[in-house]
Amino acid sequence: DTAVSQTPKYLVTQMGNDKSIKCEQNLGHDTMYWYKQDSKKFLKIMFSYNNKELIINETVPNRFSPKSPDKAHLNLHINSLELGDSAVYFCASSPLARANSGNTIYFGEGSWLTVV
Amino acid sequence: AQSVTQPDIHITVSEGASLELRCNYSYGATPYLFWYVQSPGQGLQLLLKYFSGDTLVQGIKGFEAEFKRSQSSFNLRKPSVHWSDAAEYFCAVGRPHTGTASKLTFGTGTRLQVTL
Numbered sequence: 001d002t003a004v005s006q007t008p009k010y011l012v013t014q015m016g017n018d019k020s021i022k023c024e025q026n027l028g029h030d031t032m033y034w035y036k037q038d039s040k041k042f043l044k045i046m047f048s049y050n051n052k053e054l055i056i057n058e059t060v061p062n063r064f065s066p067k068s069p070d071k072a073h074l075n076l077h078i079n080s081l082e083l084g085d086s087a088v089y090f091c092a093s094s095p096l097a098r099a100n101s102g103n104t105i106y107f108g109e110g111s112w113l114t115v116v
Numbered sequence: 117a118q119s120v121t122q123p124d125i126h127i128t129v130s131e132g133a134s135l136e137l138r139c140n141y142s143y144g145a146t147p148y149l150f151w152y153v154q155s156p157g158q159g160l161q162l163l164l165k166y167f168s169g170d171t172l173v174q175g176i177k178g179f180e181a182e183f184k185r186s187q188s189s190f191n192l193r194k195p196s197v198h199w200s201d202a203a204e205y206f207c208a209v210g211r212p213h214t215g216t217a218s219k220l221t222f223g224t225g226t227r228l229q230v231t232l
Binding site for chain 2: 043050092110
């Protein structure tokens with residue numbers, strides 16, 4: 001069973017379109033994330049939700065809007081797509097940190113978005 | 117602000133040879149450190165992590181890493197590389213966010229090529 005699953009895996013769309021990427025985790029984690037990997041393979045956090053509440057919101061254009069209907073799902077909606085949005089978007093999840101330890105973050109397979 | 121440096125962009129080793137991938141970090145507090153691997157067209161898989169305790173940590177696929185606070189390093193090692201280890205390797209430092217989530221700051225990655 002896939003722990004963190006994303007759909008679609010590949011998406012090619014035209015500039016100006018609106019698209020969504022869905023993410024689901026079956027690990028029972030309370031926290032979910034979206035990370036973006038650009039063309040140079042640099043990875044950067046975009047958002048994080050804990051139990052459906054937004055807790056991390058990096059400097060991301062307003063065209064990107066995450067939605068968490070429940071703690072097992074975190075979807076990413078992108079409005080008015082631009083060429084620069086072409087990237088790989090990774091969903092991830094993590095359990096609560098224990099004392100003297102951090103959160104171990106588990107990533108999905110990624111969604112390759114190409115804007116033409 | 118935390119940062120991660122992976123000085124080697126690309127490394128080529130022969131199958132069966134030993135491997136060491138370098139990672140240096142900058143972080144003001146006790147770091148939580150991770151190594152992830154990304155095979156071509158695939159997602160990010162967690163190889164190992166360091167939170168506290170024994171500074172030599174064992175991971176999956178025969179990998180290990182050693183945390184050296186004095187050198188601000190967390191180098192990844194493998195005694196004998198297999199052709200299937202060819203991939204992109206990312207070092208990351210995690211910064212806790214209220215205990216419910218962590219922000220991972222990634223290095224730029226090291227691409228490992230294995231020759232037969």
